Amino acid sequence: MWTNGIVRWLSTIVLAALMCLPVLADAGSWAELTPVQQEALAPLGKDWNMLANKQQQHFIKLSNHYAKLTPEKKERLHKQLVAWSKLTPEQRKRAREKYIAFSKVPPEKREQVKQMLREQEARKAAASGVQPIPATH
């Protein structure tokens, strides 16, 4: 019977979907986020519901670190979050690799590079009228 065939395939699809639910049911709308998550991800609030489910999950994981950050680091996070959200997965992967490689550079040399970058950023900011990200040192 053809109805049996349809029921059989529907049952299989429903069963497969149920098995995948734990993975898919992680993220939600902006209103479903906790107040801490909303504060951490505030710069993304406007476009949150337009982000892909996978991206939402990625940022929710980031927001779990927010409570442990100093006020200065929270400010930096907010300033960089939108730019980070616009990167492709490949660009993020490359950024992680570069960051890890850079963190292995001796502290003195790293500080020199950071100083150079800060000066470069300050020049760019002065030219465009945007305030640069504050430095710790």
Added chain:
Amino acid sequence: MNELKLNTESIRQLLNRSTAKLEQPALAGLRNARMKALYRFDSRSAVPAFALAGIAQRFGHVFGSHRRHYYWASVVLFGALLFSGAAYWQHYNEIDNSEVDIAILTDDVPISAYVD
């Protein structure tokens, strides 16, 4: 009253005698029915291999009586399990990335330095 004295043995003998008198088409029909019954019995005995918390017993009639269907259902289930596993693994790996990501985003070096 003679019929009342019939026992299992005499019924068996009567049936055997009657079977010998059956015509060829009737015998062929009986053989077919027997084969179908055996096939159905065989298919049902394969169900416990699916025993996922009684799902197979519950949906046994839905999945049909042919082994072919069980084979395809197994393939789909295996595929779903593989997909779940892959998605979970990806999810797990992203947890590891969040530590690095938060370090990048809170560093005093702008992210453009790592992207360019």
